[in-house]
Amino acid sequence: MATGRDEGLDVKIGLEVHVQLTALKTKLFCGCSANYRGMPPNTLTCPICLGHPGTLPVLNRKAVEHAMMVALALNSSISRQMIFFRKNYFYVDLPKNFQISQYDKAGGVPLSTGGWVEFAVNGEKKKVRIRRIQLEEDPARLTYPGTITTSSYTLVDFNRAGVALLEIVTEPDMETPEEAYFFLQKLRSIVEHLGVSSENMQGSMRCDANISIKGGARVEIKNISSFRDVRRALQYEIIRQKQLLRRGGAAKQETRHWDEDRQITVSLRVKETESDYRYFPEPDLVPVKISEEWISEVASKMPELPDDRRERFTSDYGIPEYDATVLTSNKKIADFFEECCKLYPNPKKVANWIMSDLLRNINETGIDVAEMSITAEQFIDLLKMIDEELISGKIAKRVLREAIRTGRSPRKVVEDEGLLKISDEKMIAKIVDEVFHEFEGAVADAKRDRKAVNFLVGQVMRKTRGRADPEITNKVILSKLEEK
């Protein structure tokens, strides 16, 4: 199971990722604010994004530039002339009954084609090819009073309608759900480093997946809203299709819906096929010519990307490549690491604590990195408390877990729970006396048996909840045994 691959199953996974260009102030084709989160419904719309007759969309130049940055970062070749297409279908989230999108067939030219993303999966390098990247508008946001399965009607908020969206389509190059997960993590880190999309915004990155097993039919899974669920949905789908094969059947080509509540995929009756979308060139928008100069201008403004940052981390901070890869897989963590290094002289120690304790606790508590409240100052304060021997390393781990879980600062956790290390010899001696009194048998044994000494040390630790300095405790116990 080292590779996580199902040998002989020939699993092929492709992803279709939608990335909202959240750094833009306005929508793709109108001046309505794109900052719809937390706004009352239907307060950020205009005749253009509501698709009223007689209105004309006008393209947001910055949206094209942000899209170009993503294309460049993914090694995708930018089209010299791109055009927009109408994708026609009726759905309540679509005010115009068509979505302005792009198309790579019927003469359509998307923003860019080709490219690749390289990332690490459990220390192994993996490369996934990009098929195309296109610019399109986000549909409206739908909510269902009660739950999605029981609600009898739909509520529509058009604030999101028309927000700039990138669709990134990969080739079916992934072989395990883990690879899909790490691909998405790398992609997110790239768009965050570019500053075009922010992670701490719910729904800013959404994903559809397609999967085939043993050369069988391609099954599409829609409606996956988190990376964790991409992994789960794919794992579920592999098991489902394996069972079908075992029973002598085969997966049929279909679209399935990821049911987040039940954590399963369910068949979705989709009557439309691609030709039913009746794609045709958007007559209300003129072609966009992208010159070599424009591309170089955008390229010259590109910020540092995760791969460059990883290299810099190994050279500037002297940390191993593996550490640098983990730290740069998330922009917030990479920023956090650098801030910590400004406050603390030992980058390797900072890296270790971030990777083994901070990230592990964040994963375990199910908190998103974006929601992490601990600051670099607080984190370094914790490391300094260990250095100053105010707390033990073991206690520090506990403190950090508690700090992450409750949002309190580590120092506050130490104070609130009285976790300062006890190094006062007199105080320890008092506790040792108590222990000696309680475990007379062990004291008698301890004169001959080293194991019984350890038992007594353990009892002191138990009484002090791990706060007693182990060395002093040991010393005090041994000298008291001598006196006996």
Place this chain on the structure above:
Amino acid sequence: MITKEVVEHVAWLARIKLSEEEKEKFARQLSKILEYFNMISNVDTSNVEPTFHVVELHNVFRDDEEKESLPQEVVLKSARESEDGFVKAPRIL
């Protein structure tokens, strides 16, 4: 040739209801239109740049600057039903 079944499918995509006579009529008419397109397809265009737009314009942009949006009550006026500021729509899944 456009069959009656194709007309029915296209009508469903457009969410319109057609009578039996209309289906027959549209099948005939659409077939004729397609025949005409086939004629155009026969023209050799191998040396012609595709036309994406009838006007010779490109790169019409706007800056990323915010404009005022419509007030909610105005927007909701064009909805048949609304609830708590949302447009109310039938449930489709």
